[in-house]
Structure formats: structure tokens, C-alpha cells
Amino acid sequence: MPEVYFDFNLINILVALSMFVHATLGFLIFLKGKEDKNGQGYLVVILVILLWSFSMISYRSADNINDSLIWARILYAMATFAVTGFLYFSFVFLNEKVSFGIYKKLIIIILNGLFLFLSLTNLIVKNVLIPEQGEKIIKWGTLYPFYTVYISGMFLWGFINLYRKYKLSEGIERTQISYVFWGYFFGSNLAVVSNLILPSFNYFKFNWLGQIFTTIMVGFTTYAILKHHLLNIKVITTEIFVILVSMTLLVRTLFSVTPNEIIFNVSIFLGVTAFGILLIRSVLKEVEQREKLESLTKELEAANTELKRVDAAKSEFVSIVSHQLRTPLTAVKGYISMMIEGTYGKLQEIQSGTLQKVFQSAEHLITLVNDLLNLNRIEEGRIIYEFKPVDLAQMVDDAIFDFRKMAEDKKLKLTWIKPHGLPLAWADPDKIRQVVVNFIDNAIKYTAEGCVNVNLKLENDYLVYYVTDTGVGMGPEEKVRLFKKFERGEGGRLMYTGGTGLGLYVAKLMTEAHHGEINGVSEGQGRGSMFTIKIPTEEYAKRNNINQQTTPTSSTPPTTSQSTSQTNK
Numbered sequence: 001m002p003e004v005y006f007d008f009n010l011i012n013i014l015v016a017l018s019m020f021v022h023a024t025l026g027f028l029i030f031l032k033g034k035e036d037k038n039g040q041g042y043l044v045v046i047l048v049i050l051l052w053s054f055s056m057i058s059y060r061s062a063d064n065i066n067d068s069l070i071w072a073r074i075l076y077a078m079a080t081f082a083v084t085g086f087l088y089f090s091f092v093f094l095n096e097k098v099s100f101g102i103y104k105k106l107i108i109i110i111l112n113g114l115f116l117f118l119s120l121t122n123l124i125v126k127n128v129l130i131p132e133q134g135e136k137i138i139k140w141g142t143l144y145p146f147y148t149v150y151i152s153g154m155f156l157w158g159f160i161n162l163y164r165k166y167k168l169s170e171g172i173e174r175t176q177i178s179y180v181f182w183g184y185f186f187g188s189n190l191a192v193v194s195n196l197i198l199p200s201f202n203y204f205k206f207n208w209l210g211q212i213f214t215t216i217m218v219g220f221t222t223y224a225i226l227k228h229h230l231l232n233i234k235v236i237t238t239e240i241f242v243i244l245v246s247m248t249l250l251v252r253t254l255f256s257v258t259p260n261e262i263i264f265n266v267s268i269f270l271g272v273t274a275f276g277i278l279l280i281r282s283v284l285k286e287v288e289q290r291e292k293l294e295s296l297t298k299e300l301e302a303a304n305t306e307l308k309r310v311d312a313a314k315s316e317f318v319s320i321v322s323h324q325l326r327t328p329l330t331a332v333k334g335y336i337s338m339m340i341e342g343t344y345g346k347l348q349e350i351q352s353g354t355l356q357k358v359f360q361s362a363e364h365l366i367t368l369v370n371d372l373l374n375l376n377r378i379e380e381g382r383i384i385y386e387f388k389p390v391d392l393a394q395m396v397d398d399a400i401f402d403f404r405k406m407a408e409d410k411k412l413k414l415t416w417i418k419p420h421g422l423p424l425a426w427a428d429p430d431k432i433r434q435v436v437v438n439f440i441d442n443a444i445k446y447t448a449e450g451c452v453n454v455n456l457k458l459e460n461d462y463l464v465y466y467v468t469d470t471g472v473g474m475g476p477e478e479k480v481r482l483f484k485k486f487e488r489g490e491g492g493r494l495m496y497t498g499g500t501g502l503g504l505y506v507a508k509l510m511t512e513a514h515h516g517e518i519n520g521v522s523e524g525q526g527r528g529s530m531f532t533i534k535i536p537t538e539e540y541a542k543r544n545n546i547n548q549q550t551t552p553t554s555s556t557p558p559t560t561s562q563s564t565s566q567t568n569k
Contacts, residue, residue, distance in 0.1 A: 045085040049214050052078035060136070068128040072138055076147070077119035079195070082214075083154040084112040086184065090158035090165075108154075115150050118143055135204040148196050155188050183220020190216070245272055325369050333362040367441075370434075371502040385431060385513055387547045389424040389538045392463050395433055396456055403440050412444060413451035422456065425463050426541035427514055435507040435518075439467040439531045442503065447471030450528070461540035462516070466532040473529055474522040482520050483508040507533075515546045 055078050059071035087108060118124050124147050127139040159181065166177045191214060198204075253265040336359045338344065340352060347355070400416045407414035425432070443452040450470030457464055474482070483504050504520070511518040511533050522529040536546055 045082070045089050048078065048081040048085045052082050053214075065128055065130060068130060068136055069125065072128050072136075073120050073125045076125055077116050079151060080112055080115045080119060083151050083158075084108060086188070087154050087158045087161075090161035111150065111154075115147060118147065137202065137204055138199060140200070144200065148200060151196060152192060155184075155192065159185065179220045183216055187214050187216035187220075245276065325365070329362055329366050329369065333359065333366060336362060368502075371506055383513075385428040385547065387426055387428055387514075387541075390427045390429050390432065392425040392427070392432070392436075392465065392535065393418055393420075393422050393456055395429070396436055396454060396465065399433070399437050399440055400454060402437075403444060407444050407452060410444060410447075411449070412447055414444070414454070415451060416454040419456055422458055422463060423537045423539060425535045426538040426547065427535055428510075431510045432514065432535065435510055435533055436465060438503045438507050439465070439533075442531070443467045443469040443471065443529075447528075458537075459534070461537050462534040463537060464532060464534050466530055468528065468530040470528040473525050473527040474520070475525050479520070479522065483518065511535075515541075 052075065055071055055075040059068060059075050062068040062071050091104075115124075121141070123141040123143040125138055125144075126141040129137040129139065131137065162177055162181045162184070166174060166181060169177055253262065253269050336355055339347065340355050340359065396416070397418050400414065404414055440452070440454060447469045448471065452470075453468045455466055455468075508518050514535055516536065517534040518532070520529060520531045536544075541547060
């Protein structure tokens with residue numbers, strides 16, 4: 001009858017559409033990763049459900065008793081694989097918190113093999129009757145109740161596994177397991193009722209619904225496995241679009257009448273499906289690359305955090321060690337100075353010469369310790385600048401006095417003409433003196449013969465201090481690294497091995513803190529160098545509100561480094 005024919009085809013179409021959805025979701029799992037254990041276990045489930053659904057279509061399409069009986073037995077044999085596949089998946093999904101030992105595997109294999117064999121005999125499906133109207137009627141064998149208990153028990157075992165994993169998991173794993181549990185709970189229970197319970201009472205009108213209901217558990221589980229991918233709107237939109245278009249074309253193909261129409265619709269369906277698969281795959285690949293990039297970003301952030309922690313520990317160590325070294329070194333230097341001056345008695349010439357070398361070494365160590373302390377404070381933002389009016393000309397004059405003997409010992413001409421009438425600089429006297437001293441010290445150290453010229457002049461609103469020498473000079477590559485931490489020129493390393501490469505770096509940081517400029521130029525290797533700093537005048541600094549947070553009162557006199565210089569002489 002036409003009505004029965006329409007119902008028959010509609011049911012087969014619905015089951016076929018369910019198969020198509022399963023195949024699509026299975027393909028998405030395959031794209032996720034062939035080596036993924038979750039995907040491997042779930043692909044087994046989907047393949048078995050596909051065979052089970054195909055068996056239902058074949059059973060309903062058979063037009064004689066013998067073919068119907070064969071496909072009915074295959075149909076219920078496939079159901080044993082479906083439930084076994086679900087049980088296997090419940091063990092391997094996400095983690096190994098529920099053990100899957102050899103004994104459990106043997107029990108599952110033996111039970112599945114036994115009921116698979118029984119399903120293909122008349123002990124489960126005895127016969128099939130084909131009425132003139134309505135659904136086919138299956139006559140059950142004597143062991144059918146045991147078959148029903150077996151299927152229900154295997155589902156129950158799988159649910160227990162998932163529930164135990166749910167209790168032992170947290171975070172995203174807990175969410176994924178809940179999706180799988182409820183998807184299988186609703187899908188499998190509805191399938192058991194429509195395919196096992198109702199047929200046991202000889203009610204076969206809805207025995208095909210089980211294949212449709214499996215779409216629920218397949219959809220929920222696929223969402224759980226691909227959760228990170230499906231949360232991306234581009235992936236969701238692409239997949240929904242491809243699936244809807246393909247399903248529409250499939251329905252159109254199934255309702256085709258003429259051969260030409262069938263060929264045309266099948267060609268369009270295959271072409272669109274192939275294109276859709278490539279499109280989904282490209283979008284998934286893009287999402288995967290983005291997730292990898294996000295993962296690498298998180299790893300980099302963690303590495304940066306650890307690096308900051310190590311750097312902080314290093315800085316703290318340097319600070320502690322430097323503080324511990326500075327006090328005894330200062331005492332050593334003081335006592336050596338007193339011995340050289342004859343405080344403890346007159347020294348022989350050889351003794352005086354040796355102590356001079358010890359004094360210079362102690363002075364070098366103190367300079368190194370001070371550089372490390374200053375560097376550590378600057379990088380941690382703990383250094384305090386106390387800006388006030390400074391007589392920079394007097395400060396340079398005091399520094400020249402300290403270095404004159406060092407220049408004479410190397411037979412160098414140290415020239416300096418103290419200028420008069422220059423305005424006061426706005427600076428921290430202790431910090432800026434370190435820069436002034438560093439320039440003269442370096443010029444004398446790295447000049448084997450010739451002269452060192454020191455000058456100070458006013459340019460616009462800045463005092464310009466520069467030191468010129470006839471020493472080792474610098475090449476183009478050395479100029480690039482000039483003011484970087486722990487960097488030294490090749491000529492400087494060969495001529496003076498005791499340097500650390502910190503002096504100019506600290507000088508740069510301190511000059512910048514004064515809103516000044518620092519520079520170093522040279523015409524090349526062996527052709528000398530000139531180092532320059534520009535410091536704003538007091539008037540200019542106040543007029544432009546530069547470093548005024550520590551401005552002293554009007555009664556504060558101009559500060560020089562005279563006392564400091566005398567102490568170090």
C-alpha cells in the first residue's frame with residue numbers, strides 16, 4: 001500500500017541520515033588525531049553502530065523470510081559489538097583511573113564471543129514473520145532473555161566505569177565525562193527500550209528507533225572529545241554548514257526518480273561532501289595551530305616567570321655578597337693607604353711599591369663592588385637620586401687631582417683647564433661623580449702613550465663634559481655594543497684584563513636618570529676615543545620641572561664632591 005511504502009522509505013531515510021551523522025562525527029574524531037587513545041576507542045564504537053544501523057536497513061529492506069532472518073540475526077549480533085565497544089571506550093576514555101586489566105579483557109572477549117555466536121543461531125532469533133501490513137515480527141529463541149540481560153549488564157558496567165572516573169576527575173576531564181555519561185544514558189536506554197524491551201513483548205512498531213537514538217550518545221560524546229575544537233565559532237559554523245548541506249543533498253538523492261536525476265544528485269552530493277571535508281579539515285588545522293601557539297605562549301610565560309624568579313634570586317645574591325665585601329675592602333684600602341703614607345713607620349722603596357700595587361687592586365675591587373651594587377639597585381628600581389645644585393667644574397677638578405699620579409706613572413699628559421663662570425648643574429653629586437671618574441679612569445687605563453684631555457663647557461642649557469684620549473680606540477662593531485652590560489672592546493680586553501664591562505653601562509643608566517645624554521665616538525682602532533655626557537643646568541631643570549621631586553630648600557648651598565675626593569686621595 002502507498003502509505004506503508006512511504007513509511008518504509010521514510011524510516012530507512014531516517015536511519016540512513018543517522019548513519020551519515022555517525023560517519024561525519026567519526027571522521028571528526030579521526031581528524032583529531034590517529035594516535036589519540038580516546039579517538040581510537042570511540043572510532044570502534046562508531047564503526048560498530050554504523051554496521052548495526054546498516055543491518056537494520058538491510059533487515060527492513062529484505063522482501064523474503066530467509067533474507068529477513070539472516071539480517072535479523074546479524075542485526076542482534078552487531079548489537080553485541082556495539083555494547084562491547086561502549087564498555088571498551090568507558091575504560092580507555094580520558095585516563096586510566098579505572099583499571100582495565102587482562103582478566104577484565106578476557107571476560108569481555110569471552111562474553112561477546114559467546115553471545116555473538118548465539119545471536120547467529122535460533123537460540124536468540126528463531127524466525128521472522130512478514131505480515132501483509134505493518135512491521136515484521138521476530139520470533140525469539142529460548143535464550144533471548146539472557147541476551148537482554150547481557151546487553152543491559154554491559155551498558156551498566158560501562159556506566160559504572162564512567163561514574164567512577166567522574167568522581168576521580170576534575171576540571172575539563174570531569175566536564176567531558178559528564179557529557180559522555182548523559183549522552184550514553186539517554187541514548188542507550190532509549191535504544192534498549194525500543195530494540196530489546198518492547199520487542200520482547202512482541203511490539204515491533206518502533207524497533208528501528210534505537211539506531212536514531214544512538215545519535216544522541218554519539219553527538220554528546222563527540223562534543224566531549226572535541227570540546228576544545230567545538231568551542232571555536234569558526235569550527236562550529238563550518239561543521240554545521242557542511243553537515244546541513246550534505247544531509248539536504250542526501251535526502252534529495254534518496255528521493256530521486258529518473259537515472260539522470262540520480263546520477264546528477266549523487267555527483268553533487270559527493271562533490272559537496274568532499275569539499276566540505278576539506279574545508280572542515282583546514283579549519284580544524286587552523287584551530288590546532290592556534291591552540292599550539294597558545295600552549296607555546298603559556299610555556300613562554302611560565303619560562304619568563306621562572307627567569308624573573310631566578311634573576312631576582314641572582315640580584316639578591318649579588319647584593320648580599322657585594323655588601324659583605326665592601327666593608328672589609330674599604331678597611332683594607334684604608335690601612336694600606338696609612339702604611340704607604342708612613343703612619344706605621346717608614347717603608348723601604350720595594351715595600352712601598354708592592355703596597356701601591358695592593359692598594360690599586362683593592363681600589364679596583366671596591367670599584368667593582370660599587371658597580372655591582374649600583375647595577376643591582378638600578379635594575380630593581382631601588383636606587384635613590386638626591387638632586388641638588390652641583391658645581392660640576394669643581395667636581396671634575398677634584399677628580400683630576402686624584403688621577404694625576406696615575407697618569408704620571410704611565411707617562412701620560414693629563415690636561416685640564418678649569419673653566420670659570422659656568423652655571424651649576426642639577427644632579428645627584430654622588431652618582432654623577434661616578435660617571436666623571438669612570439671617563440677619566442678608562443681614558444688613562446686604555447691609553448698606552450700620548451695624552452688625555454678633559455674639558456667642560458656650556459652648550460645651550462646643558463653642561464657638556466668630555467674626555468678625549470689617544471688610546472686603543474674602537475671599531476664599528478665595538479661602538480654598537482659600547483654601553484651594553486658586560487661588554488668590552490677587543491682592544492680594551494687585550495690592554496687591561498681587569499675590567500668587567502659594567503662601568504659604561506652604569507654610567508649610561510645614571511646619565512639617563514639625570515635627563516642627560518651620553519655618547520662615545522672614535523675614528524677607529526688605535527686612533528683614540530672621546531666620551532661625552534650632557535647634564536642639564538639647575539636653571540633649565542627647574543624651569544622645565546626636571547627631577548624636582550627632591551628639590552632642596554633655597555638655603556641649601558651648592559654641593560661639590562670635595563670631601564669625597566679628599567677621602568679617596
